[in-house]
Amino acid sequence: MDIADLIARDRPRFRTATAFVESVLREAILSGALPGGTPLRQEELAAGFAVSRMPVREALRQLEAQALVDFTPHKGAVVTDISAQDAADNYAIRAALEPAALRLSVPHLTHEDFDRAEALIAEMDAEGDLARLGELNRRFHLTLYARAGRPRLLALVEQHLAAADRYLRFHFAALGRDHMAQDEHAALLAAARAGDAEGAARIAQAHVETAARNIEAFFARR
Amino acid sequence: MDIADLIARDRPRFRTATAFVESVLREAILSGALPGGTPLRQEELAAGFAVSRMPVREALRQLEAQALVDFTPHKGAVVTDISAQDAADNYAIRAALEPAALRLSVPHLTHEDFDRAEALIAEMDAEGDLARLGELNRRFHLTLYARAGRPRLLALVEQHLAAADRYLRFHFAALGRDHMAQDEHAALLAAARAGDAEGAARIAQAHVETAARNIEAFFARR
DNA sequence: TCTAGCAAGATTGGATCCAATCGACAATCG
DNA sequence: CGATTGTCGATTGGATCCAATCTTGCTAGA
Structure with a gap:
């Protein structure tokens, strides 16, 4: 736009x-x-x-x-230009904050939240435009974090998720959009639905860390 | 001042x-x-x-x-005025970020870092002024996090540590300065010195979480 | 008496103007 | 011929001025 x-x-x-x-x-x-x-x-x-x-x-x-x-x-x-260091920083911060947000939020998630998250996964499968895809991805994650009841923590997560879109652009360019890791999204939702905050947190952390590795590999290869 | x-x-x-x-x-x-x-x-x-x-x-x-x-x-x-919610937010963020910083930093800490941290603990024992005490406390923690090699992450930690001083003021007023938890500081340093990043991270997280509970109890009691 | 409304003062939002600094290019000196 | 210095254009930092809005308190009318 x-x-x-x-x-x-x-x-x-x-x-x-x-x-x-x-x-x-x-x-x-x-x-x-x-x-x-x-x-x-x-x-x-x-x-x-x-x-x-x-x-x-x-x-x-x-x-x-x-x-x-x-x-x-x-x-x-x-x-500010995006370097490998900045990307690593961003992912290190998210890998710490997002599991924490999830642990706080999962016990308070409602059926409506789960349904919305599921719908967002489906939308991501259908969406072709990259910018829109990043937006859907953000909204999926934020939906699962939303009940943490910590506005400042959520604002930080949101800020860094949005910043990550700048790297995501490279991510997709380098690796193709199938690296969106939809199966991980599904697993995350399933764990949250089961009330398994700890498991969900682990999946979220692994999710961020694999993304970080992909970006790192991309930066290293040029 | x-x-x-x-x-x-x-x-x-x-x-x-x-x-x-x-x-x-x-x-x-x-x-x-x-x-x-x-x-x-x-x-x-x-x-x-x-x-x-x-x-x-x-x-x-x-x-x-x-x-x-x-x-x-x-x-x-x-x-911005400080509420119980803001304090909880601050501590939730720190409880997530500081162990992460520690995990990244501990493997790269040097003897000089350990000596400096130890000196800071000693200074805290001797220091009477509260503002100065908060400053020493910050520098002690930041010394242990400094080798994480993630400037943005460190900046976030520093920002929230500084913000926590606003709550620390209440903390001391309510509980007395012996709640600085110097033994926890010593344990944290010992674990870091032993190269036990995971143990140090656990101690740091517990450290932040007990502080959070103290503040919460203080806010609840009025 | 109580309330609605209006008017004046205070305070911020935005525009315009001036000063300070930086970068580039040319002229001068060694 | 190269380095240095000075000057000019561009751009930002800061000051001042005007407009918009909010607050307060007074007044008029029910």
Whole structure:
């Protein structure tokens, strides 16, 4: 999706221009529309969003705090580029957080949650578009974590899941989309359904770690 | 330490006013000098820092992304207040991240690291000031995690350790400083020294979880 | 007396303007 | 001929100004 589309579609949803610019830029970075290393010129962005430089600057500051852009004084902001180290970092964090979220959440999951998760697995089987596939994958995992009752923990997981989409792009490009590991998703859901929080946590951890290995192998091979 | 002191001391260390304001405000919030719920008026802060409102606004945006202040459009920023839920969140995150960092770090720790950690334990025994005690505690843990080779993971751990100081203040007030659990620190160091990453990780997790229970009990009792 | 509404002050959001810094290229000096 | 320095354009950092919105308190009417 182009940036212009995002602008036209979402502007009314935000009360302030700053929040709007921040949201669009974040999605653009996470979706890969703005690849790592892209310099973000304030004037240019301001013109694109039809606002002044100020909301752009504030938005860039927020993205800096989220480690999505790098700031250098008097040189400006650049989209953080994705390295093998960053990927390893991301997966190490997720491998720690997601099993923890699962352990807290599984005891409180409802039938509706399980049904929704199952439907998402089916949708993933049918979906062809990669961006959409990443979105479905995120929603599947977040559905299973949602009942953890720890909003900050969930926000962290969500943030790092979204960031992982940037690597997922390489993942698919290198290995094909059958590496989405749908059987692991099914096993995860089954364990959660059985109330086996510990087993589910183990599967989730292994799930993240195999993904990490795949990405690592991909980076090593070039 | 007063805000005025921080201002006088640290201004030359920063290239830009924004970075300076952000740093001072963050420390002030984490140290408890600015308690939760404090409204942060831009004009007032700008006058205090002898700058205009703009760097203050940018700094506040960054703190917002770090969940240290809450923004409401046209109403301004307020220091995020610490609730039992926030504390539980913080400890859940740390209970997941710190053992992971430890597992990665222990195999690469050096004799110097162990010596430094041991010295920090001794310093904690001798230290009376609470703020300084929290700082020593942080440095002890971070020393053991430092060789994990995952900068983002470490940054997350550091951020949440620092945030925990806000709760630690209550912890000590309620339970006395002997609850610092120095014996657990010693056990943690011993396991790390023995190269037992798994054992160290277990101790660290238990360490965080008992702290979480203490805080929870404290919040429940009022 | 109580409430709805309006008006003034306070405060933030956004735009515009000026200053400081960086990068590149050219001119000068050894 | 190479290194250094100075100047200019581009870009960001910071200050000031204006607009939008929220809050507060007063007033008028039921």
